[in-house]
Every structure is written in structure tokens, then in C-alpha cells.
Amino acid sequence: MRDKAWLDVSIFRCPSCGRHFADASWYVVELESDIECGGCHKTFNAKKQLTDRLMLEFQMDEKGRVREAVTAERI
Numbered sequence: 001m002r003d004k005a006w007l008d009v010s011i012f013r014c015p016s017c018g019r020h021f022a023d024a025s026w027y028v029v030e031l032e033s034d035i036e037c038g039g040c041h042k043t044f045n046a047k048k049q050l051t052d053r054l055m056l057e058f059q060m061d062e063k064g065r066v067r068e069a070v071t072a073e074r075i
């Protein structure tokens with residue numbers, strides 16, 4: 001039987017340059033962390049720039065490696 005794993009992911013956008021990022025929702029939504037943009041290096045609050053949040057489902061093989069990732073649910 002194939003096992004599955006899940007990750008709650010938040011998508012957010014830099015308010016200065018418009019670049020999109022994805023990070024774990026516990027970090028973005030629960031901790032309300034400030035993040036430095038990898039493009040323009042400005043710091044912003046990721047939660048305030050949230051554009052989407054979803055549950056990713058990873059389908060695993062018997063060795064615990066990821067075979068495939070799909071969107072399980074939009075939160």
C-alpha cells in the first residue's frame with residue numbers, strides 16, 4: 001500500500017517587485033513571519049501578502065521518497 005504525506009502551503013507575493021513565493025503555512029500564517037524577498041531584498045509580512053493557501057498531497061513510494069505531489073485541497 002502506498003503511503004501519503006501532506007503539507008499546508010501558503011502562496012504570497014512581494015508588494016515591492018511582485019515576485020511570488022511558497023512557504024509552509026505554519027511559518028507564514030501561525031508565526032506571521034516577516035520575510036526578505038529573494039528578488040528585491042525588501043522585507044515584508046508574508047501573511048498580509050497571502051494570495052493562496054492549499055494542501056499539497058505527496059504520494060510516497062515504499063522507501064519513503066516522493067513520487068508525485070498534487071493539490072489535495074484549497075484552503
Ligand SMILES: [Zn+2]
Pocket residue numbers: 014015016017018019037038039040041042
Ligand atoms: Zn521583491
